[in-house]
């Protein structure tokens with residue numbers, strides 16, 4: 001039995017410049033199958049790292065001859081690419097079993113399986129145990145009904161087995177299978193940071209909040225955490241075994257609490273903080289309540305934090321169920337600056353009541369908050385979010401192409417602006433924020449990471465992309 005996991009050819013998300021992250025989700029799945037079904041042969045094809053296009057994908061399928069093909073989705077905007085991998089597999093050999101997973105396919109399992117015959121199975125929700133059982137059954141009995149968490153077709157009908165319960169002890173999972181991409185580990189880079197060998201670590205799954213535009217809390221449930229010791233083990237493994245020096249802790253809900261203090265102690269005790277740089281995203285309220293921990297985090301190499309501030313308008317924050325207020329945003333950014341931690345914010349334009357006036361106020365606000373880096377996104381109704389349900393009910397989705405759901409393309413109009421106007425305002429907001437003063441200030445900043453980021457973004461990509469944005 002052979003499985004080919006494929007990270008398909010994708011366009012990078014331009015906002016971060018050129019970067020190459022490892023396909024963590026696939027590596028978690030591959031490691032779990034390997035640990036539980038040692039007889040199964042596994043390959044992970046990372047098209048980004050291999051600089052492989054669609055011809056190479058087809059070639060690899062022919063050459064390797066997998067029984068199962070499992071592509072990675074990451075986000076809704078990649079859904080069509082996943083289906084293309086499945087089509088290629090079927091073109092090469094009808095008998096190859098094609099499996100998709102992740103949030104997008106989990107939520108839309110019924111429609112997808114009704115519409116796309118090239119896809120045989122959808123693994124809904126947390127993937128490890130379900131995929132392992134599915135692989136075992138494909139190899140043996142082919143009686144799928146008893147596997148929780150899958151959707152498939154049987155005699156023309158789409159069958160959904162009951163949801164699978166989540167893995168309670170995340171420490172029981174094997175380490176992500178970085179060895180499957182060993183030959184690429186040198187290539188995984190995030191040049192907009194400090195161009196250090198780069199890897200991802202997952203410390204928890206789920207979130208205790210319930211933002212209306214986000215599906216993570218529904219998909220993963222409330223937060224389950226690995227132990228700090230286990231997370232430090234993964235940091236150390238990547239640091240020593242693969243030379244990774246820039247680590248992204250990808251969790252959705254990072255808390256600056258006792259757990260985090262223990263993780264810092266573990267990293268210090270293991271003597272790996274001297275050369276380490278790491279990054280996470282967390283909420284403004286966490287930065288404020290955990291401010292005592294910031295110096296310690298900085299000491300361990302935590303040099304960059306991203307926080308979603310979303311809006312300048314209190315009412316909109318309430319509408320989003322964000323659970324923070326406007327003042328907290330500025331407070332959090334100031335705290336990061338005081339601690340010499342690069343501050344990156346995300347903020348959204350295009351909420352239902354958005355108008356030219358409100359966007360003008362938004363721009364003034366973000367200038368005043370003055371994060372080191374700001375990422376602006378269009379309000380995007382991802383399947384699985386309360387916003388998606390509302391948008392569907394009210395017919396707001398003016399652009400239904402999944403490929404456009406990348407938070408850069410405007411999907412919905414507002415009560416006062418057309419979709420095209422929202423789009424133009426996004427570009428204008430970028431140009432406004434990254435005016436020449438901020439760009440020059442960034443390249444000369446005393447913060448080393450900020451300097452590196454601006455130098456990279458300004459000369460390698462971002463300026464060009466901003467010009468390109470006018471044409472999009």
Ligand code: B12
Nearest residue numbers: 013023024025070075076100101102123126127250382406
């Ligand atoms: C790392 C990451 C990235 C990396 C991806 C690196 C890579 N190649 O994998 C980068 C930086 C490239 C990225 C980009 C984007 N991302 Co991103 N990203 C994440 C992040 C932080 C972690 C993903 C991860 O590795 N999780 C851990 C693994 C274990 O979970 P997983 O991937 O979901 O996989 C598990 C299950 O879902 C399932 N599964 C998933 N896929 C499959 C496939 C098969 C075959 C099977 C059987 C099972 C299965 O099994 C896995 C194990 O349980 C998530 C947030 C999060 N914490 O999950 C956002 C997230 C996935 N990104 C998101 C978005 C929107 C994007 C962008 C569009 C823009 C943006 N704002 O970042 C771009 C898309 C660019 C592109 N062209 O792909 C959204 C997706 C929402 C949606 N429904 O579309 C998320 C959920 C963030 C959020 N809170 O909204 N991202």
Ligand code: SF4
Nearest residue numbers: 207209210211214252
């Ligand atoms: S946006 Fe962040 S805080 Fe809000 S529900 Fe999603 S993961 Fe949690």
